[in-house]
Amino acid sequence: MIRSYLFSMLKRFKGPFFSMAFISMLAIAMMVGLFGALGNLESSYDAFKSDYGSPSVSYYMDLSKDEAITGVAEVEGVAKVETRLRFDAYLRRGDGRPLIARIFTFEDEREGIVKPCFGDMAAKNEDMVNVAVSTALAKSNGISVGHDIELGFGETYAKFHVYAIYDHATAIYIRPSPFIASDNRDFGHIMIARSEAKKAEERIIKPYMETHDSFVPPEGTYDPTAVLEAMADVYGNPERVDHYFTELLIQKKNGYGEEEVNERVSAFLKGKVNVLETITESHSLYEQFIAHVDRQFHTAGLFLPIFFFAVSLAIIALFLIQIIKLMTRDIGTMLSIGVSHGQVLGLLSVCTLAVMGISALFGIGLGSVIMAVLVNIFRASYFMPGITFGLDPLATLIAILIAAGISQIAVLIAAHNIFSITPKDAMISNEAKRRKLPKPMEKGIDRMPLYLRMAANATFQNPRRSIVSCLAILASTTMIIIAGLFGVSIDATIRQTTQTRLNYDAQVYCTKAEEDDAFLKDLQAQPCVTKAEQGYFTWLEATHGEKKTTIEVVGVDVGSQSLQYIPDFGANGRLYVEEEGMILPAYSAEVLGVGVGDLITFGTRQIKVTAISTQHMHFVGYLSMAKVKELSPRYVSTYFVNVSDEASLMSYVSMHKIGSVVVNTSSYRADMKERHDPINFVVWVITGFSLAMALATLTITAQDQLIDQKKPLSILRCVGYGTKDISNIWSIQRAFEFLIAGAIACPAAYLTLKLILKGAASEEANYPIIADYRWFLLGLFFVLIVLGVAHLLSMRKISKWNLADNTRSRE
Amino acid sequence: MGKTIIKATGLVKSYGEGEGKTYALDGVDVEVHANEFLVILGESGSGKSTLLNVLGGMDDVEEGEILFEGKDLAKAKARDLTKYRRDSVGFVYQFFNLLNDLTVLQNVMIAPGARKHKDRALQILGRVGLGDKLDKFPAQLSGGQQQRVAIARALNKExxxxxxxxxxxxxxxxxxxxVLQLLEELHGEGKTIVLVTHTKEIAQMATRVIAMKDAKIIRNEENPSRRKAKDIDW
Incomplete structure (x- = not known):
């Protein structure tokens, strides 16, 4: 009998059971999809790190002969050594204007890893140096595979054969560069196999090295500045002569510390090469970026399923209690014929488990779709074409178990309603049961006009149903607001991050060969230049006690007129450099363990930290130009320029052969936006889910209320109320619920988002929370539409009622 | 015999199809005259309640015509039927059909149009002997009291x-x-009463009796020997 009742119960309450299954399905799908995709991202990234090798210590050195660094692999603690070249050369364009090309090498044996990043390919030309050119550089300069390009500097140029074009962003996967910004028109990336680089060495690097070496005294102190100035004199114009690096990447053995290995290798290299920079922490921007993404998705992966499971627990429990209430007479009848409370509880338990089984099936299916879409987005956005598809079996199992567990917890919550039913309930009409409200409330309701009174009674006589409706409204409104404000936050973060670079139109690079002040005056005198100011940039090693780090430093004009926008997220404003003191990026402050007012040491000098600047993904310290000159003889002059006519600036630069111009483009901003696409996608998918859940739940609670109130509503129709009048009563009730839930949703969304952003933030990324009131209104508006649809669907049913049938019986 | 208020002809209503088809009304013709006390008598399943529901605008028919003030209720739109139920007819049910969340006074004033007339509601409640129960809820009343509230609600619609x-x-x-005595008084004041029952004794109150069996009217005759409600026992 119990078994046969199971099917009739599922059929009778198909609406509420559908809602339970639907919301559980969303929760399962969210967890399965997120953890599946995240697991694939992590395993792919681990494989990448294992293949590629994340260096424990990196050394940037002057261009070195191989024999100078032979033997590094034998130093104690060194597991693996890789050398690469990185050098800047000029790409000679058809119109004569030079374009800086930053050239990276890769080891020949790694070509298998590199090739998947190549798009178009052509045959190599064995007589020439073969290079792969980035897509942006190729597109901006009309380069295709099979073309020959001229690369070089000064008077020394050689032809290079383009055999492949690679997607710059994708190539990050195989070669994490400090830069993940997109190609600028005037600054392109080129990749070259080590064996090909050997050929380039002979053709353009060797002449440079011979000139370079001729200025290095065989004995005595090596003064790189003097050598550079001498070389600039030789070439007659500023060249990027200080951008030739050998990168020596060391992977340490297990059991050795980074510092320990660094000390040993540094001791080995001393006297053999000129080490310009040592990096002992792996703060490759790409690695930090992926770590940051991982943290974001773990936050989402925890929060979102918890949110959906919590909502599903509440809805399942409330619906179960409602079902028990409607089944009171049936249960009373069952008890009167000898069925036990436990058996009834078991019936309910089996019912909900059956429903969870169905939701698990569909949830896994939907989760697979979410996982697949996310993986595709990850592949594109995070430069990992090799991320695999697949669900995480453990996460899937846990999701199913949680759903099953929640259904049973809900049954237990509802259980006391079963145990309070007695056999006598088989005979007592539900009509006689009226919830007693507190007297002041009764009085208050009594004074209301009729529609309001009926709506209030309907709400307070069945508060569970109203709570479910409120929950559905609350959840979906909250999600819309969160999704909207999250987007606002991301936009603000991107804006703040790119503000520095996009606060001026262009940046002109040149070396110290030019007289700085004279050049600046000349630049400012150009008709196309509306404002120009000078800056310096360099890399400095800073220490504080035992801690040290290398900071990219920019020397700028002091005061508020500077074109440099130094972001201060905390105050949502900007900071200004003072004559003395340094504005330190928050990340470096964290590494050094310093705050405002502390002193940090650069060489033999101490500088006070006057402010901490929170920046996203690109950390720069700011000093006055005078201070930079004082701290470092090696710096690059740069000029921040606002122009009215970009072409005129380009002509001026070409004519004076002063170096290169980096024109700020919106692609940097677009790139950053693209990097946030996956998390944005996830947030909006969840919002869509929430709206769907809200529509299903609100429609079902409305239908449920119709069943419950069929008789009184029919009576109203019998005494002369039309469907519109009934609709008014319901509209008021829905309005109650909307106002209550909406009022809670706004602060709930704000506070929840604050928690999420705190969880997603790191030293590298700090998302501000901005309460854009338009999203609050939009959230409420969309949910109002959902309410309206649910309402209309229900009203259609009322108009089809047979009043005679509905008023005939006692129930 | 007073003026004809309702004239229904050829009413047919059935349930089911084919061999399972059952008629609730099978070609029923009936008239209701002003100021009469009409009793429709029949056993359970005879179609009497269906006939009353149809006359009350709460159920529809497959065939037939129901003329009220020149309009055919059988073909009326939902809006017109609502108007009819609101303005032209009061219905009293076997199981009272009061709204449990409203007090006695609120139940009586529930009808649209009747909501503004509190004094009238109070007067009617006093009339039916429930003047001291205004703030009670239906669950706090006896069956008879509830039915009197239902009658008061119907009366309040004027x-x-x-x-x-x-x-x-x-x-x-x-x-x-x-309850019957109350209805009798109302009839005496000029109301037209149509009462459905399976109790023969109650039919003795009627000015006219229509008997139904198997969805058809088997008898339609004046009642020459009316009895007072207080004299009827069943």
């Missing part, structure tokens, strides 16, 4: 036609008698 479906069906004899 329509002259009262349709009563087994008004004593859920009551004990004493309460039932009290």
């Amino acid at each position: 329509c002259d036609l009262l349709l009563c479906d087994e008004p004593t069906g859920a009551l004990d004899a004493a309460s039932g008698k009290a």
Whole structure:
């Protein structure tokens, strides 16, 4: 009998059971999809790190002969050594204007890893140096595979054969560069196999090295500045002569510390090469970026399923209690014929488990779709074409178990309603049961006009149903607001991050060969230049006690007129450099363990930290130009320029052969936006889910209320109320619920988002929370539409009622 | 015989199809005249309640015509039927059909149009002997009291036609008698009463009796020997 009742119960309450299954399905799908995709991202990234090798210590050195660094692999603690070249050369364009090309090498044996990043390919030309050119550089300069390009500097140029074009962003996967910004028109990336680089060495690097070496005294102190100035004199114009690096990447053995290995290798290299920079922490921007993404998705992966499971627990429990209430007479009848409370509880338990089984099936299916879409987005956005598809079996199992567990917890919550039913309930009409409200409330309701009174009674006589409706409204409104404000936050973060670079139109690079002040005056005198100011940039090693780090430093004009926008997220404003003191990026402050007012040491000098600047993904310290000159003889002059006519600036630069111009483009901003696409996608998918859940739940609670109130509503129709009048009563009730839930949703969304952003933030990324009131209104508006649809669907049913049938019986 | 208020002809209503088809009304013709006390008598399943529901605008028919003030209710739109139920007819049910969340006074004032007339509601409640129960909820009243509230609600609409479906069906004899006496008084004041019952004794109150069996009218005759409600026992 119990078994046969199971099917009739599922059929009778198909609406509420559908809602339970639907919301559980969303929760399962969210967890399965997120953890599946995240697991694939992590395993792919681990494989990448294992293949590629994340260096424990990196050394940037002057261009070195191989024999100078032979033997590094034998130093104690060194597991693996890789050398690469990185050098800047000029790409000679058809119109004569030079374009800086930053050239990276890769080891020949790694070509298998590199090739998947190549798009178009052509045959190599064995007589020439073969290079792969980035897509942006190729597109901006009309380069295709099979073309020959001229690369070089000064008077020394050689032809290079383009055999492949690679997607710059994708190539990050195989070669994490400090830069993940997109190609600028005037600054392109080129990749070259080590064996090909050997050929380039002979053709353009060797002449440079011979000139370079001729200025290095065989004995005595090596003064790189003097050598550079001498070389600039030789070439007659500023060249990027200080951008030739050998990168020596060391992977340490297990059991050795980074510092320990660094000390040993540094001791080995001393006297053999000129080490310009040592990096002992792996703060490759790409690695930090992926770590940051991982943290974001773990936050989402925890929060979102918890949110959906919590909502599903509440809805399942409330619906179960409602079902028990409607089944009171049936249960009373069952008890009167000898069925036990436990058996009834078991019936309910089996019912909900059956429903969870169905939701698990569909949830896994939907989760697979979410996982697949996310993986595709990850592949594109995070430069990992090799991320695999697949669900995480453990996460899937846990999701199913949680759903099953929640259904049973809900049954237990509802259980006391079963145990309070007695056999006598088989005979007592539900009509006689009226919830007693507190007297002041009764009085208050009594004074209301009729529609309001009926709506209030309907709400307070069945508060569970109203709570479910409120929950559905609350959840979906909250999600819309969160999704909207999250987007606002991301936009603000991107804006703040790119503000520095996009606060001026262009940046002109040149070396110290030019007289700085004279050049600046000349630049400012150009008709196309509306404002120009000078800056310096360099890399400095800073220490504080035992801690040290290398900071990219920019020397700028002091005061508020500077074109440099130094972001201060905390105050949502900007900071200004003072004559003395340094504005330190928050990340470096964290590494050094310093705050405002502390002193940090650069060489033999101490500088006070006057402010901490929170920046996203690109950390720069700011000093006055005078201070930079004082701290470092090696710096690059740069000029921040606002122009009215970009072409005129380009002509001026070409004519004076002063170096290169980096024109700020919106692609940097677009790139950053693209990097946030996956998390944005996830947030909006969840919002869509929430709206769907809200529509299903609100429609079902409305239908449920119709069943419950069929008789009184029919009576109203019998005494002369039309469907519109009934609709008014319901509209008021829905309005109650909307106002209550909406009022809670706004602060709930704000506070929840604050928690999420705190969880997603790191030293590298700090998302501000901005309460854009338009999203609050939009959230409420969309949910109002959902309410309206649910309402209309229900009203259609009322108009089809047979009043005679509905008023005939006692129930 | 007074003026004809309702004239229904050829009413047909059935349920099911094919061999399982059952008729609730099978070609029924009926008229309701002003100021009459019409009793429709029949056993359970005879079609009497269906006929009353149809006359009350709460159910539809497959065939036939129901003329009220020149309009055919059988073909009326939902809006017109709502208007009819609101303005022209009061219905009293076997199981009272009061709204549990409203007090006695609120139940009586529930009808649209009646909401503004509190004084009238109070007067009617006093009339039916419930002047001291205004703030009670239906669950706090006896069956007879509830039925009197239902009658008061119907009266408060100020329509002259009262349709009563087994008004004593859920009551004990004493309460039932009290309800019948009330209906009798209302009839005496000029109301038209149509009452459905399966109790032969109650039919003795009628000015006219229509008997139904198997969805058809088998008898339609004046009642020459009316009896007072207080003299009827069942």
